[in-house]
Every structure is written in structure tokens, then in C-alpha cells.
Amino acid sequence: MYEEPYRWVEAVGNRRQYLDEQFKQGSPVVGVAYETGILLMTMNKGTPKLYEVYDRLGLGGMGHPADLEKLRFNLLEMAHVEGFNRSPSDVTGGRLVKYGIAPVIKQAFEEVFKAPFIVKILLVELGQKSGKDSFLTINYDGTFEEKSRYAVLAASSAIEQEMTAYLKQQPIASLEEAIGSAIRTLALGDRAQRHALEEGGEHGDVRTGSDQQPVDSETLYAHMRQCLADKTIECALLDRQMQGPTKYRTISLDELGKVLPGHLVTPLT
Amino acid sequence: MGMQGDFYQLLKEQGYVFGVPGQAGAGQELTTATTILAFKYRDGVLVAGDRRATAGNMVMYDRTDKVLEIDRHSVMAIAGVPATAYEMARILEHSFKYYRRTQLQELSFEGKLRALSKLLKDNVAAALAGTGAVVPIFAGYDAEQETAKIYFYDILGAEFEGVEYAVSGSGSPTIRGILHYLNTWGEQPLSAMPEGLATIHALRLLTSAAEFDSATGGVNRDAGLYPVIKFITAGGVRTMPDPQLRSLFEANVSRSL
Numbered sequence: 087m088y089e090e091p092y093r094w095v096e097a098v099g100n101r102r103q104y105l106d107e108q109f110k111q112g113s114p115v116v117g118v119a120y121e122t123g124i125l126l127m128t129m130n131k132g133t134p135k136l137y138e139v140y141d142r143l144g145l146g147g148m149g150h151p152a153d154l155e156k157l158r159f160n161l162l163e164m165a166h167v168e169g170f171n172r173s174p175s176d177v178t179g180g181r182l183v184k185y186g187i188a189p190v191i192k193q194a195f196e197e198v199f200k201a202p203f204i205v206k207i208l209l210v211e212l213g214q215k216s217g218k219d220s221f222l223t224i225n226y227d228g229t230f231e232e233k234s235r236y237a238v239l240a241a242s243s244a245i246e247q248e249m250t251a252y253l254k255q256q257p258i259a260s261l262e263e264a265i266g267s268a269i270r271t272l273a274l275g276d277r278a279q280r281h282a283l284e285e286g287g288e289h290g291d292v293r294t295g296s297d298q299q300p301v302d303s304e305t306l307y308a309h310m311r312q313c314l315a316d317k318t319i320e321c322a323l324l325d326r327q328m329q330g331p332t333k334y335r336t337i338s339l340d341e342l343g344k345v346l347p348g349h350l351v352t353p354l355t
Numbered sequence: 356m357g358m359q360g361d362f363y364q365l366l367k368e369q370g371y372v373f374g375v376p377g378q379a380g381a382g383q384e385l386t387t388a389t390t391i392l393a394f395k396y397r398d399g400v401l402v403a404g405d406r407r408a409t410a411g412n413m414v415m416y417d418r419t420d421k422v423l424e425i426d427r428h429s430v431m432a433i434a435g436v437p438a439t440a441y442e443m444a445r446i447l448e449h450s451f452k453y454y455r456r457t458q459l460q461e462l463s464f465e466g467k468l469r470a471l472s473k474l475l476k477d478n479v480a481a482a483l484a485g486t487g488a489v490v491p492i493f494a495g496y497d498a499e500q501e502t503a504k505i506y507f508y509d510i511l512g513a514e515f516e517g518v519e520y521a522v523s524g525s526g527s528p529t530i531r532g533i534l535h536y537l538n539t540w541g542e543q544p545l546s547a548m549p550e551g552l553a554t555i556h557a558l559r560l561l562t563s564a565a566e567f568d569s570a571t572g573g574v575n576r577d578a579g580l581y582p583v584i585k586f587i588t589a590g591g592v593r594t595m596p597d598p599q600l601r602s603l604f605e606a607n608v609s610r611s612l
Contacts (some may be wrong), residue, residue, distance in 0.1 A: 138456050162457055166362060167369055170449045330427060332452070 097198040105226045106242065107150065108204045110283055113317065114240040114275035115146035117210045118253065119219045120264035123333070124210050124324040127268040129276070129317040136322045138334040140165040140177050142212040144324050148239045149205035149226070157205060174331060174349055179211035183222045183230050192228025202226060206239045212324035212333050238275065245278045252301075261323075262345045269319070269346075273306040276313055356389050362453035362497065363473065364447060373446070374439060375486050388570030389421055390561060391432040392561045393494045394534065395519055395546045396553035399503040399588035400494045403557040405526070405565060406580060407572025408437060417572055422583040426451045427591045428496030429467055434524035435510075439487035443474045464497035468506055468514055475512035482510040490522030490523045496587055503587045519545060525566030526571035533560060554595060555607045557584055562608060574604060 095258045113129040115136075126136050126146050135154070137145045139161050147154040158354050169177045187207070207224040221237035231237070236258075238249045249271050256267040321337040328335065332334045358364060367373075391404040400436030407414060422432045423444045431447065433440035450470055451538035454462040458484075471493050481487030493514075494505045505517035515521075520534050537556065538545045549554070558574070561582045574581055581600040586593045 134459070137459075141452075142458075159457065162453065163365060166449050166453045167365065169368065170362075170445065171371075331422075332427075 092262065093274060094198065098196065100331055101195065101198065101202060102227070105202065107116075109206065109241040110279065112241060112279075114238060114245070114249065114272055114279070115148060115208050116236075116238050116249070116253070116268045116271045117144075117146060117208050117221055118215055118236040118264050118268055119216070119221075119234075120257055121216055121259050122288070122326045123261070124212055124219055125261065125264040125268055126208075126210060126322045126324075127265075127272060128320050129272065129313060130320050131317055134320060136320050136336070137181070138322075138332075139182075139209070140169060141174050141331045142324060142333050143177070143179055143182075144212075144322055144334055144340045146208040146210075146239065149203070153203045153205045154207075157203065157207065160187055160190065161209075166333050170267045179220055180232065181207045183209055183224060188224055188228045188230050190228075191224060191226065195227045208237055208239050210237075210324060212326060216326070240275045241279045241282065245275055248278055249275045265321070265345055266284070267343070268321075269310055270306040271304055272319075273310040274301060277301070277306070277309050360454045360457040362450040363470070366446070373474070374481050376481070387436055387488075387525075388568075389434040389524035390522070390530065390564040390568065390571040391421055391434050391524050392490055392522045392527070392530060392534070392557065393432065393492050393505045393520065393562060394538075394557075395503065395505065395516065396548045396550065396586075397546065398550060399496070399555050399586055400505055401550075401557055401571075401584065401586055402432050402492065402494050403561060403582050403584045404432050405561050405572045405582050407570065409570045412569070414572075417575065417578070417580060420583055422585050424585070424592050424594075425467075425495075428498070428587065429464075429493065430585055430587060430592055431471065432492040432494070432523070433489060434491065434527075435489035436487050439478060439481065440489045440491065443471065443478075443489060443491070447471060447475060461498065463499065464495055464504065467495060468493060471508065472512040472514050475508055475510065479511055486599070490562070492517070492521050492523055494587055496589060496591070501589070503589075513588075524571070526561075526568035529567045530560045530564050533563060551603065554584060554600070554603055558582065558600070558604055558608045574608075576601075576609075 115128040117124060117126050126144050128135050128146055133151055135147055137158055139145050145158060161182055164182055165177045186302060191203050209222045211220045213219045219234060221233040222230055223237050223239060232346060236253045238246050240246045240249055252274050253267060253271050258264050258267050321342055323335055323337060324333045325335060388409045393400055395404040399606050404424050406417055406419045408416040408419045422430060424430050424536055425444060425447050431444050447470055478487050488510050490508060490510055492507045496503045505520040506514050507517050508514050520536055522531050557558045562573050565571045581597055584595045
């Protein structure tokens with residue numbers, strides 16, 4: 087039934103609608119560079135969504151856990167075989183995405199008789215020097231984008247834009263500042279997604295901004311406290327100051343508690 | 356499908372072949388020889404190795420690193436053919452990382468021991484032909500049992516626990532006796548020694564090995580060449596820096612002063 091070209095276009099359109107629907111309930115993911123590393127943050131309900139890919143590569147994902155797991159294994163295989171056969175410094179995020187998984191995701195998306203991957207991926211790469219970090223996002227259709235200071239994943243591209251616009255205004259130098267900004271951005275994204283859900287009905291990216299009003303930090307922290315009733319914050323670092331080749335480490339809630347704003351600590355612990 | 360998280364299997368599936376064919380190069384003078392040692396001291400395990408690589412009676416290189424950090428909690432010290440040994444170390448390093456990242460947990464200490472054993476087994480043909488013999492010591496911190504441990508291997512891949520100490524390489528017969536004597540009738544057993552004293556003994560042992568084995572390099576103070584000495588404790592692997600080795604050597608090993 088999809089043999090004719092216009093049918094195929096229609097099928098791909100349907101597929102977009104279906105996929106957009108799948109991400110509406112998910113938690114956004116935030117990645118920001120600070121002076122001595124990169125911070126990755128999201129919320130989960132028990133299943134982790136942040137992973138170590140290679141010595142200087144971290145991954146955050148949204149979507150179906152089984153699909154995310156499959157692509158994560160693809161990335162791990164590519165990175166380790168390359169790192170062993172050539173050298174760890176030849177394993178770069180750009181190559182893994184452009185020649186590795188983006189084509190795989192694109193193909194699955196366009197083969198309308200088969201199931202697509204229900205995933206959005208954020209791959210972050212710690213540069214040798216600060217300012218040389220890279221952030222790659224890959225959408226469910228295989229399109230990817232590369233940025234140098236921050237990137238986010240959210241339910242829709244409108245919400246992603248809202249989040250990055252907010253991040254852009256934040257002063258981020260220290261780890262503390264990065265954590266504070268990431269929490270507020272996460273809350274902003276989650277809030278926007280809930281609003282979009284409530285208004286419901288309409289497909290696509292109808293809403294932009296919360297009535298274009300800048301949201302103050304207090305509101306965002308209050309929203310985050312609400313979220314933490316049934317979710318936990320998940321946090322990982324690519325830390326340039328770590329000894330040895332491996333730079334990835336997770337941040338426990340205890341450690342997070344020490345740098346969090348006081349009024350957020352209580353519901354966390 | 357192979358075992359989950361098995362990097363070595365993955366490599367093979369991608370067409371990788373480990374080691375050299377058994378017949379190649381037999382009869383040639385190969386780069387070999389060493390003295391490596393490991394013993395338990397008060398805080399964990401000390402692993403040390405000299406730095407000379409030889410081919411027959413020729414000294415090839417005097418800055419070889421034979422004590423290789425595989426991950427934050429384990430060390431492989433190598434004796435035998437460096438080409439094969441380094442390859443093994445590289446496979447192990449990637450295997451442990453790959454396991455940790457795919458399975459989201461650290462490979463157990465026993466799992467790490469088996470991984471090296473498997474590599475040695477796959478290398479048996481080359482080892483018997485004399486082209487790729489490797490006789491390593493593997494030491495690491497066992498998180499489950501909360502203690503640092505030492506294992507040594509034969510070329511066929513059998514693993515033996517060195518309860519108090521282990522030695523390998525051409526210079527090892529000399530110091531094996533000293534270690535036994537020191538541990539049994541010395542002022543205190545090796546396992547009671549603090550880090551500084553343990554280091555002094557390691558330096559003296561390697562200097563003794565170099566005295567009787569031409570394939571073991573001693574200390575070359577003019578060139579600032581000291582053995583490689585690493586410590587494994589609950590906190591991970593740590594290397595003793597050269598300036599500290601120099602002062603310990605000058606105060607406690609050399610008698611020329």
C-alpha cells in the first residue's frame with residue numbers, strides 16, 4: 087500500500103506523529119560544559135538513562151529503554167573496537183554519530199514496514215582542553231546536530247529551543263553553577279512538557295514558551311520538588327580532573343546534596 | 356552469541372586474530388627477559404619490575420615498563436616476549452572497560468584472572484614454539500573480599516595464588532630465595548612492612564637480581580633510571596615517583612656513600 091511515492095511520504099508523516107506522541111511523557115536530558123568538565127543530568131523512575139560510552143564520551147537518552155539499549159551497545163562496540171585497533175584518541179563522538187548510529191536510525195525510520203527506533207540521543211564528548219567539548223544530539227529520524235557548550239533533549243523541538251534559550255542566559259563556570267542551571271533547565275523543560283500535555287489535543291509543536299514570560303528560579307525549584315515525589319535526579323560527569331584515561335563518573339545523591347541549593351536537599355534525601 | 360560483555364569474543368567476530376603463528380621466527384633471538392616481583396605489604400600489594408629488554412646477549416632497551424596498569428584496581432607485570440605481553444595487556448584493558456560499560460558493573464576479580472588465563476591459553480602454540488612465551492603476574496584489589504591479591508601464571512594459563520609473594524622472569528630464581536628468607540626470618544614478615552620499608556626491599560631485591568642476571572637491568576643513577584614500583588590498595592593503583600625512589604635508593608640501597 088506504500089508503493090506509490092506519495093503514500094510513502096504519508097507513511098513517514100504518520101510515523102512522525104506516532105513518534106512525537108511517544109516522547110511526551112519522558113524526562114528531558116540536559117548536558118552543559120563547565121570549566122573542568124561536562125555535566126549530564128536527567129530524571130528517572132529507577133532505570134538509568136545516562137551511560138558511559140568511552141574514556142571521554144557520555145550518553146543520555148530519551149525514549150524506549152530497549153531501543154536505547156540496542157543503540158548504546160552499537161556505540162560501545164564501535165568505540166571499543168576502534169579504540170583497540172587504532173587508539174583511544176581516534177574514538178570521537180563525531181565519527182561514532184555520523185558514520186555509526188545516525189545512518190542506522192535514519193534507515194530504521196524510513197523503512198516504513200519495520201519498527202523505528204523510539205529514541206533521542208545526546209552524546210557528549212570531553213575535549214582535551216576546555217572549550218573543545220562537543221555535544222551531539224540525534225533525533226529519531228537520524229538527523230543530528232553538533233554544539234559546543236550545551237545541548238538538551240526534550241519531547242518536542244519547541245521545548246528544546248525554550249530550554250536552550252534559558253541555558254544560554256545562565257552563567258556557567260563552576261560545577262555548582264552547572265548543577266544549579268541544569269536543575270532549573272530540567273524543571274523548565276518538564277514544566278513545558280506537562281503544559282503541552284494538559285492542553286493536549288493538538289499535534290506537533292504548537293506551544294512555545296510559558297506565555298513567553300521568563301520563569302523565575304523559585305518557580306522552577308518548586309516544580310522540581312514536585313517532580314521528585316516520584317522521580318530521582320540522575321547525574322553524571324565527564325571530569326577533566328580525574329586521574330587516568332577514564333573521565334566518566336556518576337554523581338551520587340549524597341554528593342549532589344552537598345552542592346545543591348539548600349531547599350532542594352531535603353526532598354532528595 | 357558469545358558471553359555477554361565479552362570484548363575478546365567481539366574482536367574475534369570482527370576478524371581479529373590474536374598472537375603470532377607458532378612456527379614463525381623460531382630460532383631467532385627474540386626480545387625477552389626480566390625480573391618482576393610482587394608481595395603483600397602492610398597496606399596492600401607492591402608490584403615491581405626492572406626496565407631492561409634484551410635480545411640474546413644484546414640490551415635492546417633500558418626504559419621498558421613491565422608493570423602495566425590495566426585498570427584503576429589491577430596491575431599486570433610482564434615477563435617474556437613484550438610484543439605478546441603488551442597485546443595481552445591491551446586486550447585486558449579494553450575487556451575490563453567494555454565489561455564495565457556494557458554490564459554496568461565492574462568485572463569481578465576472579466573474572467579478571469580468568470580473562471588473562473584465556474589469553475595465555477590461546478597463546479600456547481606460540482609459547483611452546485618459543486615465539487610468544489609470556490609468564491605474567493597479575494595483582495589487584497578484590498572488592499568482594501576487601502583485600503589485595505597476587506596471582507602468577509605459567510605459559511599454559513594455569514593460575515596460582517601468591518599468598519605472600521610471587522616472582523617471574525629470568526632474574527627471579529635469585530630473589531625467590533631472598534624473599535623466602537626475608538619473610539621467614541627477617542625482623543618482620545613482608546606483610547607487616549610499611550610502604551617505605553617495602554619499597555627499600557623491592558629496590559634491594561631487583562638490584563640483587565641484576566647482579567646475577569645479565570638480562571635484568573639494575574638502577575642506573577647517571578641516567579636517572581629506576582625500576583617501576585606500583586602499590587595496589589583499596590584506594591586503587593599508585594606509582595612511586597622517581598625522586599622518591601632516588602632518595603630511598605641513595606639512603607638505603609647504595610653503600611657508596
